[in-house]
Amino acid sequence: MSERKVSFEVGGPLAPPRKNGELVFAAPWESRTFGMTVALHQQGVFEWDEFRDCLIAEIARWEREHGSGCPEAEWSYYARWQAALETLLARKGVCGTTELEVRENDLAARPPGHDHIRR
Amino acid sequence: MSEYDHGPSDRHALRAEALESLLREKGLVQPEMIDAVVRQYEQDIGPMNGAQVVARAWTDPAYKQRLLHDGTEAIAELGFGGPQGEHIVVVENTSAVHNVVVCTLCSCYPWPVLGLPPSWYKSPAYRSRVVREPRAVLAEMGLALKPEVEIRVWDSSSEVRYLVLPQRPAGTEGLGEAELAACVTRDSMIGVGQPMSPSAAEHPDPDV
Numbered sequence: 391m392s393e394r395k396v397s398f399e400v401g402g403p404l405a406p407p408r409k410n411g412e413l414v415f416a417a418p419w420e421s422r423t424f425g426m427t428v429a430l431h432q433q434g435v436f437e438w439d440e441f442r443d444c445l446i447a448e449i450a451r452w453e454r455e456h457g458s459g460c461p462e463a464e465w466s467y468y469a470r471w472q473a474a475l476e477t478l479l480a481r482k483g484v485c486g487t488t489e490l491e492v493r494e495n496d497l498a499a500r501p502p503g504h505d506h507i508r509r
Numbered sequence: 510m511s512e513y514d515h516g517p518s519d520r521h522a523l524r525a526e527a528l529e530s531l532l533r534e535k536g537l538v539q540p541e542m543i544d545a546v547v548r549q550y551e552q553d554i555g556p557m558n559g560a561q562v563v564a565r566a567w568t569d570p571a572y573k574q575r576l577l578h579d580g581t582e583a584i585a586e587l588g589f590g591g592p593q594g595e596h597i598v599v600v601e602n603t604s605a606v607h608n609v610v611v612c613t614l615c616s617c618y619p620w621p622v623l624g625l626p627p628s629w630y631k632s633p634a635y636r637s638r639v640v641r642e643p644r645a646v647l648a649e650m651g652l653a654l655k656p657e658v659e660i661r662v663w664d665s666s667s668e669v670r671y672l673v674l675p676q677r678p679a680g681t682e683g684l685g686e687a688e689l690a691a692c693v694t695r696d697s698m699i700g701v702g703q704p705m706s707p708s709a710a711e712h713p714d715p716d717v
Contacts, residue, residue: 414625419526421551424546425542425546426543428592429542430537433538439667442615446615449614449615464566476649484532485535490531497530498588
């Protein structure tokens with residue numbers, strides 16, 4: 391292991407490129423879904439390759455159904471990621487589709503402004 | 510559930526919230542674990558790590574040799590590793606060969622050195638077109654290569670992630686590692702751009 395470390399300014403002219411030029415996540419649900427997936431993998435719930443296989447299958451399915459002429463606007467990478475995670479968790483017996491739908495309906499039935507009441 | 514902040518019509522947000530609440534109840538994932546993962550990747554330190562690797566390779570020939578021989582090992586020397594970095598292969602650009610990276614099947618990407626991939630990297634258009642017509646795609650992205658330069662496209666897989674070692678820009682002979690790292694862009698390490706000149710690096714475009 392090398393002991394030589396480069397020290398960086400955080401700002402200023404010598405600061406290395408920090409930004410990807412865009413937000414890493416476009417919406418909170420994307421970052422939560424990403425975080426859940428990595429955390430579940432870290433907990434040993436599945437191997438990363440198992441998730442990757444599901445993601446590949448989900449992306450391929452979407453591209454088959456939508457074709458190559460589909461406008462980019464309809465494409466959502468994290469929607470495919472979310473579907474892949476749900477498929478994998480159902481297959482593993484961790485969380486079934488019905489269970490998820492029931493919870494989703496429960497959450498949808500909350501009165502408007504629930505965030506502020508429950509906080 | 511303020512993390513979600515969704516309107517009533519946002520199906521994906523509701524679905525994610527439902528899944529998170531079930532996983533929490535099952536004792537599988539606590540919200541703090543998700544927070545920690547997200548924080549790590551949102552801070553966007555990825556490309557900065559890769560830039561340090563490239564700058565070291567530009568200034569230390571022995572390190573460059575080790576990097577091209579065993580990317581994962583040489584990258585670990587600088588303290589970078591972890592998920593999606595288990596097997597990183599570094600491919601070197603020369604005046605005759607230009608390398609560009611894609612993942613045709615999904616979005617494999619060397620997280621420890623580049624962070625999370627940009628949205629265009631994950632798009633169906635980039636993933637399918639860069640293999641078929643790399644020269645045209647690169648030109649559209651602002652990188653016009655001379656016709657005599659050979660383009661090699663590397664398709665990532667679950668086994669291998671690629672990092673491009675760009676050519677050191679001209680006029681950087683007197684610069685140290687930190688100054689050089691400031692010239693290294695994320696796009697240059699994917700192979701869809703070139704490093705910045707030192708003068709551009711001093712006045713970076715705030716949007717890049």
